[in-house]
Amino acid sequence: MQDEEAGKAGGLKAVLTGQLRNIAPVFTLLVLLIFFSAASPSFLTADNFMNILSQVSITAIIAVGLTFVILTAEIDLSVAAIANAVGISLAYFTLQPEYVNIANLPLPGVIAIVLTLATAVAFGMVTAFGVTYIGIPSFIMTLAMMQIANGVSALLVRGQIAYNYPDLITTLGTESVFGVRWTIIVAVLFLAGGHFVLKYTRYGRYIYMTGGNREAAEYSGVNVKLIIGSVLVIGAVCSGIAGMLAVAYFGSAQQNQFDTYLLDAIAAVVVGGTSLFGGRGGIGNTIVGLLVLGVLNNGLDHIQIDSFLKILIRGLILLSALVINVYAQRLREKS
Amino acid sequence: MNAQAKGGGGVPPLLELSGVSKSFGGVAAITEVDFVLSAGEIHGLVGENGAGKSTSMKVIAGVHTDYEGEMRVGGKTVRFRSARDALDAGIGMVHQELSTVPDLSVAENVFLGKQPLTRLGTIDWRRINREAKRLIASLGLDIDPTMTMGALPVGIQQLVELSRVLFSGARIIILDEPTSALSPPEVKRLFDVLRKIRAEGCGIVFISHFLDDVLEISDSVTVFRNGRTVTSEPAANLSKDAMISSMIGRGSIGMHMGESAELAGDDSRPVVMEADAVGDGKLLRDVSLKLRAGEITGVYGFMGCGQIELARAAFGKIPLQAGRILLEGQALSFHSTADAKRRGIAFVPENRSMMLFRNEPIYKNISIAILERIHRVLLKPDAERAIAQTHIDDLQIKTQGTDMELGALSGGNQQKVALAKWLTDLPKVLILSEPTRGMDVGAKEDVIRIIKKLRDLGVAILVLSSEPETILTLADRITVLRKGVVAREFNSGRIYKADLLSAA
Numbered sequence: 023m024q025d026e027e028a029g030k031a032g033g034l035k036a037v038l039t040g041q042l043r044n045i046a047p048v049f050t051l052l053v054l055l056i057f058f059s060a061a062s063p064s065f066l067t068a069d070n071f072m073n074i075l076s077q078v079s080i081t082a083i084i085a086v087g088l089t090f091v092i093l094t095a096e097i098d099l100s101v102a103a104i105a106n107a108v109g110i111s112l113a114y115f116t117l118q119p120e121y122v123n124i125a126n127l128p129l130p131g132v133i134a135i136v137l138t139l140a141t142a143v144a145f146g147m148v149t150a151f152g153v154t155y156i157g158i159p160s161f162i163m164t165l166a167m168m169q170i171a172n173g174v175s176a177l178l179v180r181g182q183i184a185y186n187y188p189d190l191i192t193t194l195g196t197e198s199v200f201g202v203r204w205t206i207i208v209a210v211l212f213l214a215g216g217h218f219v220l221k222y223t224r225y226g227r228y229i230y231m232t233g234g235n236r237e238a239a240e241y242s243g244v245n246v247k248l249i250i251g252s253v254l255v256i257g258a259v260c261s262g263i264a265g266m267l268a269v270a271y272f273g274s275a276q277q278n279q280f281d282t283y284l285l286d287a288i289a290a291v292v293v294g295g296t297s298l299f300g301g302r303g304g305i306g307n308t309i310v311g312l313l314v315l316g317v318l319n320n321g322l323d324h325i326q327i328d329s330f331l332k333i334l335i336r337g338l339i340l341l342s343a344l345v346i347n348v349y350a351q352r353l354r355e356k357s
Numbered sequence: 358m359n360a361q362a363k364g365g366g367g368v369p370p371l372l373e374l375s376g377v378s379k380s381f382g383g384v385a386a387i388t389e390v391d392f393v394l395s396a397g398e399i400h401g402l403v404g405e406n407g408a409g410k411s412t413s414m415k416v417i418a419g420v421h422t423d424y425e426g427e428m429r430v431g432g433k434t435v436r437f438r439s440a441r442d443a444l445d446a447g448i449g450m451v452h453q454e455l456s457t458v459p460d461l462s463v464a465e466n467v468f469l470g471k472q473p474l475t476r477l478g479t480i481d482w483r484r485i486n487r488e489a490k491r492l493i494a495s496l497g498l499d500i501d502p503t504m505t506m507g508a509l510p511v512g513i514q515q516l517v518e519l520s521r522v523l524f525s526g527a528r529i530i531i532l533d534e535p536t537s538a539l540s541p542p543e544v545k546r547l548f549d550v551l552r553k554i555r556a557e558g559c560g561i562v563f564i565s566h567f568l569d570d571v572l573e574i575s576d577s578v579t580v581f582r583n584g585r586t587v588t589s590e591p592a593a594n595l596s597k598d599a600m601i602s603s604m605i606g607r608g609s610i611g612m613h614m615g616e617s618a619e620l621a622g623d624d625s626r627p628v629v630m631e632a633d634a635v636g637d638g639k640l641l642r643d644v645s646l647k648l649r650a651g652e653i654t655g656v657y658g659f660m661g662c663g664q665i666e667l668a669r670a671a672f673g674k675i676p677l678q679a680g681r682i683l684l685e686g687q688a689l690s691f692h693s694t695a696d697a698k699r700r701g702i703a704f705v706p707e708n709r710s711m712m713l714f715r716n717e718p719i720y721k722n723i724s725i726a727i728l729e730r731i732h733r734v735l736l737k738p739d740a741e742r743a744i745a746q747t748h749i750d751d752l753q754i755k756t757q758g759t760d761m762e763l764g765a766l767s768g769g770n771q772q773k774v775a776l777a778k779w780l781t782d783l784p785k786v787l788i789l790s791e792p793t794r795g796m797d798v799g800a801k802e803d804v805i806r807i808i809k810k811l812r813d814l815g816v817a818i819l820v821l822s823s824e825p826e827t828i829l830t831l832a833d834r835i836t837v838l839r840k841g842v843v844a845r846e847f848n849s850g851r852i853y854k855a856d857l858l859s860a861a
Contacts, residue, residue: 222736224728231725234714240674241705241712242726242778243698301716 043295043302043350047310047343050293054314058321065324075206078316080268082209082308084287086216087260089308090253092291093220094233095300096153096160098257102284103171104145105265106277110175112138112191112266113184113275124182131188135266142262145171146255153254154247160254168284175277184275187266195270205267212260217305229253233300285340290315293343299351314339369432371396371560372417372448372529377426379412386412387584389426394529394560399551401571401592402564404581404604406824410564413581414531417562418450419443430529449527453534453661457514459507464489466506467521492520496550512543516550523554530554531562536570537661537840548574566659566861568597580604601855616826622834622848626650629817630671630702630786631683637666638678640841645680648786648817653808655832656821657857663841664821665707668790671819672704673697684785698726703779707791707821709771712778715764719756719774720745722763726778748777752807769800776807787811788819793827805830825857837861 059066084101091098114126115134129137145167152163187195194204220226232239232249240246264283269275294311296303318339322332374392378385387409394400402410415421417428419437428435430446437443440450457466465472467489475481489502496516506514515535522530532551536544551561551574565571571578572592579589580603587603605616626649635644640663648654656664669675671682673691681688684700691697697704703726706712714722724731724741731740745759752773756766763774772792779787792808793801808831812818820831828835835847837860845860 223734224732224736225734227721227725227728227736231714231717231721234717235710238710238712238714239725240694241672243695244725245693245695247693248695301714 042353043297043347044307046346046350047293047295047307047314050339050343051310051314051317054317054321058317058324062321062324065321070320070324072202072206074313074316074320075209076203077320078290078312079203079205079209080264080271081283081286081290081315082312083212083264083267084261084283085290085308085312086212086305087253087257088287088291089216089296089303089305090220090229091160091257092296092298093229093300093303094250094253095236095298096250096254097288097298098149098160098164098254099284100145100149100164100167100171101257101261101287102280102282103168103175104142104258104261105268105283106280107145107171107174107178107265108138108142108262109265109269109280110178110184110275110277111141112187113269114178116184116186116188118184118186122182122184124179124184126178126184131190134188135190138266139259139262142259142265143255145262146258149258150251150254154251160250172277179276181277184269185273187270187275191266191270195267196273205271208263208267212263213305213309220304225249225252230301233297233302235301286315289336289340289343292347293340295347295350297351298344298347302351311343368396369429370394371398371431373429373432374413374417375427375429377413377416377424377428379416379421379424385584387416390581390584390586392579392586392589394562396528396558396560397555398576399555399561399563399574401575401578402562402581403566403568403571403578403600408581408604409584410581411533412584414450414533414562414564417443417529418448418531444525444527447526447528448531449522449525449529450531451515451518451522451533451535453537455511455514455518457506457518459505461506462503463493463500463506463509463517464502466517467492467502467524469521471525489520492524493517495553496520496523497546497553498550510543512539512547515539516547519550523559527559529560529562531564533564534566534659534661535563536565536567537659540840544570568600568859571600572597582606597859598855601858604858605854616829617851617853618829618832619851620832620834620847620849622652623649624848626652629685630819632667632671632680633683634680635667635670635677635682636679637663637670637675639666641666641670642841643680644838644841644843646819646836646843648819650817651812651815652833653812653818653820653831655828655835656819656838657825657828657835658823658838658844658861660823662823662838662861664823664838665790666841667838668704668706668788668819668821671697671786671788672702674704701785702788703784703786704788705772705775705779705790705792707794709768709775712775713763713771715762717763718760719749719754719763719766720759722774723748723777723781727781730782744781745777748774748780751780752777753803767800769796769803772796772800772804773807776804780811783811783814783816786817786819788821790821791823791827792820792831794822794824825854828857829854 064070084105088098088101112134115129115137117128118124118126149163149167152158153160194208197204220229228244228249232244232246236246272279290311291308292298293314294307296307370393372394374390377390378388380386390413392413404410416424419440419442422438435446464485468485473481473484486502493500493502498516500513535547539547555561563571563575575592577589577591578595580587580600582604628647629650630648632644632646636642644667646654656667658664666675670677673694673696689700720742723745731737742759749756754770754773756770763771793804808818820828822828836843837845837857839861
């Protein structure tokens with residue numbers, strides 16, 4: 023009898039250690055929700071909930087692509103810079119008001135969107151080429167791409183601000199349907215699509231297996247270079263689409279307006295529990311991570327707190343998530 | 358004889374082991390080992406893999422501290438608690454895998470960990486370079502001590518490491534397989550250096566599989582078999598054949614599984630894959646090999662002879678620098694392992710962790726190699742599980758089901774999973790590196806049975822191993838590799854373990 027219970031407790035403990043990376047983020051989210059609800063009456067309202075979703079929707083689209091990349095044990099530091107460059111490209115291909123002094127190339131809306139998407143793909147292809155073909159570590163390669171994308175942004179707008187985009191993008195970025203902002207709907211579609219690809223397709227399986235043990239995947243005849251190259255392209259495309267919606271959402275396209283998105287997107291993926299060592303985690307984790315980040319950023323605005331302290335608090339939350347991430351990996355390897 | 362006379366006389370031997378035993382988890386690795394090393398002597402140590410050479414030397418070098426029996430250095434009983442202790446007592450070991458730092462200079466490598474300092478506490482570069490130059494020159498080498506270590510040939514690097522051991526004041530030097538990566542002129546230079554050190558009164562233990570080398574350099578030779586010292590004699594009294602027969606045991610020839618084999622190479626069988634003068638630009642040179650349908654071709658050689666590279670080149674993992682690989686008469690160049698797989702080539706590497714996903718369930722481990730045949734885009738996990746289940750039944754994999762995590766299986770069962778990957782659709786060519794290494798007897802027999810069944814189904818199989826028993830048990834014809842070159846081929850007739858050992 024006693025033995026049986028001991029066995030059960032052992033089993034429960036094993037489940038808990040095995041699932042630490044999934045349980046910890048959900049627990050964090052609950053604690054934050056309870057804390058902010060208690061601390062501020064304006065926090066727990068339907069309006070504010072929609073606010074939070076709307077605030078994380080752009081980050082969410084970037085984070086979907088980044089989840090693919092991190093699952094293969096690579097990293098993409100250029101996501102925010104590419105979002106910025108692609109958003110600016112979209113403005114570049116659209117007719118701007120006369121007072122905007124940019125030597126741009128106005129094209130019909132659909133063509134502008136297609137060309138802009140092609141820009142995003144091109145960024146991704148360059149990264150993929152550098153990482154898989156030349157063999158530059160993704161950390162360094164995407165750092166270079168970040169600088170390159172920032173350079174493209176700078177050259178296209180030359181310090182100016184652009185305001186006009188194709189109608190479709192303006193609608194998606196600014197309007198709502200049945201009281202829900204289009205950006206939220208697009209983000210949900212991306213999250214759902216990403217989840218589907220990762221969990222239910224052959225390609226998704228290859229991503230997990232490549233991240234889990236790259237050598238073993240290669241010895242099993244998986245073309246790991248193709249897998250890694252393709253996730254980097256997916257990462258760039260997701261960033262690009264996020265960038266297009268974001269410039270409409272912001273109402274303007276200019277340099278350096280995505281600076282916080284790199285950290286937010288990486289934080290969302292990692293706080294959610296996707297392993298930095300690859301092969302573990304997924305979109306489910308990223309969703310929890312996005313909510314943790316969204317609730318934290320939003321909640322801190324609802325309580326009386328030094329706005330400069332907020333930055334520090336975000337850093338500490340990210341650090342604790344990293345500790346749990348590494349610790350969860352170690353527990354797994356031990357078992 | 359000589360050594361014992363010295364031991365009995367006034368001068369105690371440099372090093373003496375008497376009745377030393379060591380076991381790992383109840384399994385005896387060495388039993389009652391006696392060993393005597395005199396000053397000014399080069400002492401060869403031979404024996405098969407696992408015969409106890411390395412374990413004995415690790416006891417001497419202070420790596421294994423938990424043993425029974427007695428060790429005396431210079432007549433005094435010692436018991437080392439660490440490798441540091443052994444080094445302080447003047448015992449240094451140069452391992453088979455070099456422990457030099459390729460990005461540092463030669464001089465830095467010589468003084469690694471104990472650089473002389475100036476009065477200001479900074480590194481005394483002038484002294485380091487001067488002293489290193491002197492040390493290296495004393496070994497008869499003329500190298501610039503400021504050169505980067507990695508830029509030097511392996512043979513020279515090894516000598517630099519040896520000079521580090523000498524510099525630390527070692528009087529007893531243990532060399533583990535020092536010649537395995539060396540070309541003949543490099544071997545000659547090493548031997549010149551060793552003779553020089555011997556003349557200075559050091560004692561040298563020379564562990565090697567290369568029996569000709571052992572005979573050439575050693576003053577006396579000790580043979581290990583099954584964890585015991587079988588014989589210890591002056592080298593002048595020994596021949597290569599005599600050593601081989603003590604290593605594998607007199608009278609046992611042909612008595613046990615894997616001691617001999619009747620080869621049945623049949624030239625009328627169609628050639629499926631062919632290596633034609635293949636080279637990898639480093640170790641492999643001019644290796645030609647034919648794999649025939651329904652035959653197992655064995656490639657035997659000591660560790661580091663190039664089997665590992667050959668297997669990878671055939672699976673598209675490392676690029677060829679010379680020669681070509683033909684599949685069914687057609688020259689191929691693989692851009693990736695996926696390419697090789699598509700052509701019907703399958704590979705199981707020597708290290709299971711290289712091709713298995715410990716944290717994933719068994720069925721995903723099996724299906725990863727055949728996903729594209731099960732489903733085009735969407736996954737069908739039930740189909741994967743069904744396929745996995747048939748393999749679990751066929752290969753008698755001991756598991757609680759298809760969803761058990763792979764890491765929970767025993768080594769032998771993991772190896773079966775690694776094989777199962779390739780068995781859903783039979784490959785044309787199956788390449789197996791060390792297929793039975795580290796397995797218990799039961800699992801070994803199962804794996805051997807599976808491989809032979811695949812051969813009978815018409816698969817062309819390449820088995821590469823440094824264990825002669827594995828090769829003799831499986832192969833229909835045998836190619837022996839030695840330092841990256843084909844040393845000998847056996848195609849038919851009865852062949853004994855001794856033949857393999859003397860050919861390699």
